[in-house]
Amino acid sequence: GTTGKPTVVGYTEHDMDIWAEVMGRVFTMGGLTCKDLLHNATGYGLFTGGLGFHSAAERMKIAVIPSSTGFTSRQLLLLRDFGATAITGTPSFALHLAEKAKAEGYDIKKDFKLKVGFFGAEPASEGLKNEIANIWGIDYIEVYGLSEIIGPGVASSCKHSHLLHVNEDHFYPEIIDPKTGEVLEDGERGELVVTTLTKQGLPIIRYRTGDITSITRVPCRCGRTLCRIESIVGRSDDMLVINGVNVFPSQIEHVLSKIDDITINYQIIAQKKGYLDKLEIDIELSENFMSDDVNEFNQLKKKIEHELLNALYINVDVKLVAPRSIQRSEGKAIRVIDKRAN
Numbered sequence: 001g002t003t004g005k006p007t008v009v010g011y012t013e014h015d016m017d018i019w020a021e022v023m024g025r026v027f028t029m030g031g032l033t034c035k036d037l038l039h040n041a042t043g044y045g046l047f048t049g050g051l052g053f054h055s056a057a058e059r060m061k062i063a064v065i066p067s068s069t070g071f072t073s074r075q076l077l078l079l080r081d082f083g084a085t086a087i088t089g090t091p092s093f094a095l096h097l098a099e100k101a102k103a104e105g106y107d108i109k110k111d112f113k114l115k116v117g118f119f120g121a122e123p124a125s126e127g128l129k130n131e132i133a134n135i136w137g138i139d140y141i142e143v144y145g146l147s148e149i150i151g152p153g154v155a156s157s158c159k160h161s162h163l164l165h166v167n168e169d170h171f172y173p174e175i176i177d178p179k180t181g182e183v184l185e186d187g188e189r190g191e192l193v194v195t196t197l198t199k200q201g202l203p204i205i206r207y208r209t210g211d212i213t214s215i216t217r218v219p220c221r222c223g224r225t226l227c228r229i230e231s232i233v234g235r236s237d238d239m240l241v242i243n244g245v246n247v248f249p250s251q252i253e254h255v256l257s258k259i260d261d262i263t264i265n266y267q268i269i270a271q272k273k274g275y276l277d278k279l280e281i282d283i284e285l286s287e288n289f290m291s292d293d294v295n296e297f298n299q300l301k302k303k304i305e306h307e308l309l310n311a312l313y314i315n316v317d318v319k320l321v322a323p324r325s326i327q328r329s330e331g332k333a334i335r336v337i338d339k340r341a342n
């Protein structure tokens with residue numbers, strides 16, 4: 001895991017084979033073959049991301065640039081000079097990379113040859129996925145996994161839909177009500193529970209992932225028969241309870257992604273005001289929004305607050321901040337600051 005005390009996970013040689021196999025399926029869903037070149041901007045080292053992508057790529061005879069995270073300018077240079085056709089990383093890093101590329105004078109569609117990106121490790125709304133796909137001119141493949149199960153490769157989306165195919169011959173999925181533990185029907189939203197069917201080193205029975213999603217067995221246009229889960233709505237521990245209403249950061253992001261003049265860089269701050277919870281959202285204005293007119297500024301703020309009220313059923317205080325004033329992340333973005341005493 002990436003929060004709190006690190007979790008130690010063990011793999012046998014057989015488990016490494018399974019990992020390479022399921023990650024190989026992920027790459028195949030994104031259309032990769034041995035002719036591709038993969039820029040692996042997922043963290044290596046003591047983190048299950050980078051190595052999982054790397055070993056599967058080697059297995060498929062795909063050349064890999066093991067760039068890991070950080071050093072954004074150097075990553076751009078590598079991307080341009082080697083002409084990688086595929087990239088991995090977090091969605092927030094994909095945005096950060098695009099922003100840096102523009103600032104450094106690259107022409108994203110001309111200077112880079114990327115066709116597809118494999119992103120994961122943090123939830124991304126439909127709007128954010130589309131934005132990344134459009135900026136880079138790529139297919140957005142979402143990769144889901146967690147270290148306790150195997151790392152990335154438990155499930156991934158294909159080119160035909162945003163739902164994620166679960167590798168259910170290795171990882172048996174169930175959806176439960178997080179409060180009662182009761183197993184829910186297909187289509188009902190709840191916490192994902194996974195049982196490993198083939199792992200040796202760290203077999204796990206009915207592991208509670210904390211991730212909120214639902215399962216569907218409706219056939220996918222790609223022809224794969226594996227069941228699919230919804231893109232992760234949020235972790236049950238990411239969920240904010242604001243005056244009794246459940247709020248996921250991804251719901252907020254979805255609303256923001258549809259509004260002009262702002263960016264998708266935001267921070268949610270929850271605090272107590274008297275006995276009540278108060279939610280503030282700091283949102284960066286887009287570079288194109290240039291107005292000294294206080295009215296125009298206030299209208300935009302009111303509009304966002306109105307849209308959020310409609311979507312979340314709670315009052316939110318929106319603060320519009322200057323472009324690039326919220327700190328960027330090269331790993332998982334810090335979207336939520338909860339200042340309420342527990």
Ligand SMILES: [Zn+2]
Pocket residue numbers: 157158159160161165220221222223224
């Ligand atoms: Zn599919």
